[in-house]
Amino acid sequence: MADTHSHTADAHSGDHGHGHSGFSHPMPIWMLLTVFFALLGLTFLTVFQAQFDLGNMEIVLSLLIATIKAGLVIAFFMHLLWDKPLNAIAILSSLIFVSLFLGFTLMDAQGYNERLIMDPNGDLLERSQPKGSLVKKSE
Amino acid sequence: MSAVTSPMTTTVASPDKSPEHHYLNHSSGFLSWALTLDHKRIGMMYLAGILFSFFLGGVFALAIRIHLWNPNLDPEAAWLSNATYNRVFTLHGAIMVFLFIIPSVPAALGNFLLPIMLGTKDVAFPRLNLGSFYLWVTGLLFFTYTLFSSGIDTGWTFYTPYSIESKSAVEAATLGVFILGFSSIFTGLNFIVTINTMRPPGMTWFKMPLFLWAVYATSIIQVLATPVLGITVLLLALERFIGIGIFDPALNGDPVTFQHFFWFYSHPAVYIMILPAMGIISELMSVHSHKGIFGYRMIAYSSIAIALFGFLVWGHHMFTSGMADVTTIVFSALTFTVSIPSAIKVFNWLGTMYQGTVALNTPMIYALAFIFLFTIGGLTGLFLGALSTDMHLHDTYFVVAHFHYVMMGGTLVAFLGGLFHWWPKMTGKMFNDTAGILSAAIVFVGFNLTFLPQFVLGTRGMPRRYASYVREFQQLHQLSTIGAMTLGLGLLVAGLVLLHSLFYGKKAPMNPWGGATLEWECSSPPPHDNFSSPPTVGDPYDFTSVEYDGKTGSYFKKKK
Amino acid sequence: MNSLILADISEGFWFPPAASTFAKQVDFLYYAILWISIIFFIPIVIAMIYFMVKYRQRPGYKGSPEALHNTPLEITWTVVPSFIAIWIFWEGAVGYLDMAIIPDDTVDVAVYAAKWNWNFKYKENGAESPILYLPIDKDIKLTMQSKDVLHSFFIPAFRAKRDVVPGRYHYLWFHPTREGVFDLFCTEYCGDNHSTMITKVQVLSDEKYKAKLAELVKEPEDIVERGKWLYERKACKGCHYAGTEGAKGPGPSYNGSWGKKVPLANGTEVTFDENYVKTSILNPMEAARKGYETASAMPSYKGQLKDEQIDALIAFIRSLESGPARPK
Amino acid sequence: MKIESPRQQGRHPFPKFQKTMTEVAAPADGHGHDHHDHPSWLAHHFDDAEQQYDSGKLGMWLFLVTEVLFFSGMFCAYVLYRNRNPEVFEFCSAFLNEKLGAINTGVLLFSSLTMAWAVRASQLKQTKILVGMLGATLGCAAMFLGVKSVEYSHKWGIGLLPGRYYVAQVENAPHAETNYLQMLCVIPAILSAVFLLYYVYSLVIASKFHQRVAGPLLVSGLCFFAGVGLGNILEGGEHHDEHGAGSHAHDDAHGHAHADPLVQGVATAEKATVETADEGISFVKTSGGPVNDVAVTKEEEGIPNSKVNNQGMAGLFFSIYYCMTGVHAVHIIGGMLVITWLIVKASREEFHSEYFGPVDNVGLYWHLVDFIWIYLFPLLYLIT
Incomplete structure (x- = not known):
């Protein structure tokens, strides 16, 4: 990836020579195609790995591949690598806030999952021992 | 010029009688307002709209208080039936929150003042700005529709499963x-871009008035938090249309998730409401004390800190x-982190x-x-942040009392202060100061009388x-109702003072209060393009060169 | 009875009488924060008024226009409140943990919340009551469940509150320390008659509590009385009026319909008789009345009422025709 | 006092102070290199092209931020319910055809490529390539929707509906009478006909501009039906197949080819139940919540896998599935509208190296739509 990066810088300085004003940075075609085929390859990879039963690793692997793909799209297609840092900060902050949202909500869900009513017709008093509280009572 | 008298008493009519050219008479006709891209006119239309919503919400508030004069132990003999009462308090909350407080300072005053x-000359996206206004109007129409159909009785929080x-x-x-x-999102987005990319030469981040810092912090919240409200209410609507079940315990969903x-939106929204109000107060305190703001950077940073911490405490x-x-x-624990920046601001204003x-x-x-x-x-808020209490x-x-002290005692009072402060700039008319002070006094007394008993x-x-x-609460409730009436009277007086000024007010000078920020360097009301010559950007809180001119009744900046 | 309900202001201006062990901690923290607030608030107001007067704009006076900045002062008023805030948080969290950790060996009561009734079921003998009876000086544990929407269980005198959420068990415990009758409120908005979802909690001495539980399991002998007894205990009363002719609650009134044709939501008509009442109780969806289309909000009582209890309810509804008397 | 400003160098601070907005309509030569005269593409309140471009771009990124947070609500719902009832997700994802998902991923990735290429073309003022690339993007979007229509209509036909409307899946269940696919195709068919007429009209009047606009529109209309055809082939063309759920969910790795997803679902769900039972927690529910406790009728008791095959479990999965993919599809449609607008503008040769902001910004939006699909595909279709 670092290799690609340096090439791009060259490509851009080349474009500047053609008299474009300061803010237009046309992407070289070879780079667009490279990124596209990389994305396609990763898609095949993720479909392929889904054939195997990898247990919990499957989620991790799928999401890892998805994140690499998303990174490629954002960095190259969306041109973020050469963009103003503020734009990168904006999109990264959105991801941070999404993780905050998911994180707190999940943290809560872990705590109450076991207090959910599984058998609505059961006698309430049978369930009078709380299980889910993360604060365990002293033994 | 040595005698500093109140600018009010010495205001004289502008010597040249030729009709002045400003944004209000720049063009005329209904369409020139309805299709305007001028941020000032959009701000004024917002102002009219939110004042109307405030009136509507206020009527509902008074209805609540009148109803609660009696304990209503027999629901059938009560003034409002239980179902009606529920609709009244829901509409009071929803209108005040969504139609009044959230757009009040950013959309009305912010739109007018920010550029x-x-x-x-304008915000970055004037068309989007007009679009936000019409989105707001559409939202108002939807609420008006609920008003004339079966009302809405879920509380402004729409908690499931009752709302389903x-x-x-x-x-x-x-x-x-x-x-x-979405109206709120687009306003915030517009302001962020304007402040980031359109500052003129000399206007560095730390030369920005604190009101703009506050609006900037607010806009960050609007952009980051409001979309989550969007998806939440969309899912709730789907829940009712097709029963998707995500929030419905009958379909294995979970109300606490809702x-x-x-x-996640509505707590940061509290800061959407209060942060711009804090910005107004920063301006008001320094201009009317004729003194630079105490601890500029701390106030600026605390605005951003409040905006970010606000996301961690829902x-x-x-x-x-x-x-x-x-x-x-x-x-x-996180909740208490928000209290510190707020405390800092109060001390700085006193300083x-x-x-x-x-x-x-x-x-x-x-x-x-x-x-x-x-x-x-x-x-x-400390009582409510601590878990056991x-x-x-x-x-x-x-x-109820706590958030009215923050939302109403805070935002509304600051909004009124800001409205009186910038009224001469916005309309070109001076109001009767004595009557204005009277309105403030009545509002203050009425407010405390309404909400202090509610703490008890x-x-x-x-x-x-x-x-x-239950009957033991009746005396306190009646005290509160009397307070609400007083409060309503105070607001009525404030409204009359402003209305009166529109018709009989003296012409406002360029800088009636002695402000050092840029809006006081254009005429009142401002011309269509805001400035007839490029403003010199300086320190917004440098009052050393601001001098009073008894002849025009206006302050001006001494050339150095 | 009334004199018992009315709170006694002489016990304190702020709080209702303290009747559980939580009260000590909550009241202490409340007063502590109150005093901290006053200590902060008074100087702020005094400074404000003093500055207002001393530095007011007046002929012959001109203050300094220079902006001030005082780093040590700013650090002080950032750091000192921080420590106070940390202390308040700590005290609050400790008190909360006390409320969250349920002790062993408790008296168990099940709480069923439904629009707009509370129903309590005692583990000792399966008795049920719409008023919560508790023994004094015991750890009480409530296991709470809502049948429809969110409710919240709140006894101000105990300083105890917890939402009751449909689809979940929620637990609450406390330790009553004083005999008497206290208010029990629903504090989570739950629809039309939210403000009538009030009942009482009565704390009794041990013997009286035992006697009360024994009394509760005894159903009245007379079938109509028994129907009324069930009507009041099985959450019928919250929605269906039984007394005023034509009074429209959330559900249809029981009066004035017996033996007549009543319109259904699906457009047909049906005779209001034993069969219809039984269907309505067991399968409310099927028998939804016109004008009450969302009667689906009424839960089915299938499995919750015995056949003879349904018969008693029918007898009670039928009895309303002859002599209407609104049960209070 | 003079303070260094971020944009001070080489620019007149307030270029046109006295002019009002109406006066700004300067003659547009489309190559406004002259900073002292506002060309038509430069709004009056901006100083120069770069400021306008930067503002537009920052605005678009901020809009994308709101989009990410908008979708985050649904991702959150997904994570919560997956976390709570993993066996439901195993049961239900067997009903999703991963081939269709993969094809759609490819189509969207290709459209991202053409969109990025279009941005390049607009910067270099290659009008023909620009219109072609925008047309290709539009076509891909239409094809995506075509495949999606097949997917949706197939599911609706066998009762895989969200929440309350979910129909428990039974073997040999009768097919629905309604042909949802035809209903979904009505609007695209009408539009295609209109585009065809428009194209013929543009040929008749021999207007190069109209041909440039009508061509891509017509192609995209046809692409939708290509997508429908492709979807039908991949769906196995088994609308007349033996059972409702179709035979698409092959899972050769598990060793039972052509396994009925129902059977599979039963197996996995039972496995999950057994596994969790050891921990003393039963994830198994008869139906939804307490309000629903009369819902199970005699007929329903005969349904295979009734523990998860009901409205509260599988129905909830399909709620999340339809919400996520549906909102995504709405974004695709919105994107198609703005791309059409771009094609019109591009055909008028409005874009050049100083003014390509609209193409760039629509491109950013389009890539975000792709970005979200990149996550939706594995989360919904792949992870079992």
Whole structure:
């Protein structure tokens, strides 16, 4: 990836020579195609790995591949690598806030999952021992 | 010029009688307003709209208080039936929150002032700005529709599962909120871009007036939090249309999840409401004390800090709703982090008055009332942030009193202060200062009389949203109702003072209060393009060169 | 009875009488924060008024226009409140943990919340009551469940509150320390008659509590009385009026219909008789009345009422025709 | 006092102060290199092209931020319910055809490529390539929707509907009478006909501009039906197949080719139940919540896998599935509208190296739509 990066810088300085004003940075075609085929390859990879039963690793692997793909799209297609840092900060902050949202909500869900009513017709008093509280009572 | 008298008394009509060219008479006709791209006209249209919403919300508030004069122990003999009462308090909350407070300062005052204070000609996206206004109007229409159909009785929080099974017009209300959310998002987005890319030469970040810092912080929240409200109410509407079940316990969904979704927006929304008000107060305190703001950077940073911390504390609305214990405690700890930046601001405002020249005119009286009321609101937040006391106070009148002290004693009073402060700039007319001070005094007394008893009510256990109550609470409720009437009277006086000025007010000078920010360097009202010559950007709180000119009744900046 | 309900202001201006062990901690923290607030608030107001007067704009006076900045002062007023806030948080969290950790060996009561009634079921003998009876000086544990929407269980005198969420068990415990009758409120908005979802909690001495539980399991002998007894205990009363002719509650009134044709939501008509009442109780969806289309909000009582209890209810509804008397 | 500003160098601070907005309509030569005269593409309140471009771009990124947070609500719902009832997700994802998902991923990735290429073309003022690339993007979007229509209509036909409307899946269940696919195709068919007429009209009047606009529109209309055809082939063309769920969910790795997803679902769900039972927690529910406790009728008791095959479990999965993919599809449709607008503008040769902001910004939006699909595909279709 670092290799690609340096090439791009060259490509851009080349474009500047053609008299474009300061803010237009046309992407070289070879780079667009490279990124596209990389994305396609990763898609095949993720479909392929889904054939195997990898247990919990499957989620991790799928999401890892998805994140690499998303990174490629954002960095190259969306041109973020050469963009103003503020734009990168904006999109990264959105991801941070999404993780905050998911994180707190999940943290809560872990705590109450076991207090959910599984058998609505059961006698309430049978369930009078709380299980889910993360604060365990002293033994 | 040595004698510093109140600018009010010495205001003289402008010597040249030729009709002045400004944004109000730049063009005429209905379409010139309806299709305008001028941020000032859009701001004025917002102002008219939100004042109308405020009136509507206020009528509902008075209806609530009148109804609660009696304990209504026999629902059939009560003035309002239980179902009507529920609709009244819901509409009061929803209109005040979504249609009034959230757009009040940013959309109305912010739209008018932001480009002028920044020294630009307009916001970055004028069409989007007009679009946000029409989204707001559409939202208003949806709410008006609910008003004339079966009302809405879910409380402004739309808690599931009640909002799923309610027979009232929840769909219209949620779609209204969805649309209003996008109006808010686009306003925030517009302001962020304007401040980031359109500052003129000399306007560095730390030369920006604190009002702009506050609006910037607000805009960050609007952009980051409001989309979550959008998806939440969309899912709620789908829940009613096709029964998707995500929030519906009957379909294995979970109501507490809805609360997480809702408060992820609605807690930061509290800061959407209060941050711009704090910005106004920063301006008012320094201008009317004729003195540079105390600790500029701390106020600026604390605005951003409040905006960011505001995202970490939404769980404190859910302490009793059955969150996991660990989450509850973490949220409580985070809640206290927000109290510190707010405290810093109060101390800094007081520091600004120290050794200044404090002009006790209407905007300043409102600002001082704000400090008094907001401090009470902030301190009572400590009771609710602490877990064990919150267990007792949650969902009681204590909470009602607390957030009215913050939202109304804070935002509304600051909004009124700001309105009086910038009124001469916006309309070109001076108002009667004595009558203005009277209105501030009545509002202050009425407000405290309304909500101080509610702290006691809440602590004694009076739950909120009750159409009837046990008899022991009656005296306190009646006290509160008397206060509400007084408050209504004060607001009426304030409205009359402003209306009166429109027709009989003297012509406002360029800089009646002695402000050093850029909006005081263009004529009142401002010309269509804001400045007839490029403004010199300087320190917005440098009052050393601001001098009073007795002849014009205006302050001016001495050339160095 | 009334004199018992009315709170006694002489016990304190702020709080209702303290009747559980939680009260000590909650009240202490409340007063502590109150005093901290006052200590902050008074100087702020005094400074404000003093500056207002001393530095007011007046002929012959001109203050300094220079902006001030004082780093040590700013640090002080940032750091000192921080420590106070940390202390308040700590005290609050400790008190909360006390409320969250349920002790062993408790008296168990099940709480069923439904629009707009509370129903309590005692583990000792399966008795049920709409008023909560508790023994003094015991750890009480409530296991709570809502049948429809969110409710919240709140006894101000105990300083105890917890939401009751449909689809979940929620637990609450406390330790009553004083005999008497206290208010029990629903504090989470739950629809039309939210403000009438009030009942009482009565704390009794041990013997009286035992006697009360024994009394509770005894159903009245007379079938109509028994129907009325069930009507009041099985959450019928919250929605269906039985007394005023034509009074429209959330559900249809029981009066004035017996033996007549009543219109259904699906457009047909049906005779209001034993069969219809039984269907309505067991399968409310099927028998939804016109004008009450969302009667789906009424839960089915299938499995919750015995046949003879349904018969008693029918007898009670039928009895309303002859002599209407609104049960209070 | 003079303070260094971020944009001070080489620019007149307030270029046109006295002019009002109406006066700004300067003659547009489309190559406004002259900073002292506002060309038509430069709004009056901006100083120069770069400021306008930067503002537009920052605005678009901020809009994308709101989009990410908008979708986050649904991702949150997904994570919560997956976390709570993993066996439901195993049961239900067997009903999703991963081939269709993969094809759609490819189509969207290709459209991202053409969109990025279009941005390049607009910067270099290659009008023909620009219109072609925008047309290709539009076509891909239409094809995506075509495949999606097949997917949706197939599911609706066998009762895989969200929440309350979910129909428990039974072997040999009768097919629905309604042909949802035809209903979904009505609007695209009408539009295609209109585009065809428009194209013929543009040929008749021999307007190069109209041909440039009509061509891509017509192609995209046809692409939708290509997508429908492709979807039908991949769906196995088994609308007349033996059982409702179709035979698409092959899972050769598990060793039972052509396994009925129902059987599979039963197996996995039972496995999950057994596994969790050891921990003393039963994830198994008869139906939804307490309000629903009369819902299970005699007929329903005969349904295979009734523990997860009901409205509260599988129905909830399909709620999340339809919400996520539906909102995504709405974004695709919105994107198609703005791309059409771009094609019109591009055909008028409005874009050049100083003014390509609209193409760039629509491109950013389009890539975000792709970005979200990149996550939706594995989360919904792949992870079992």
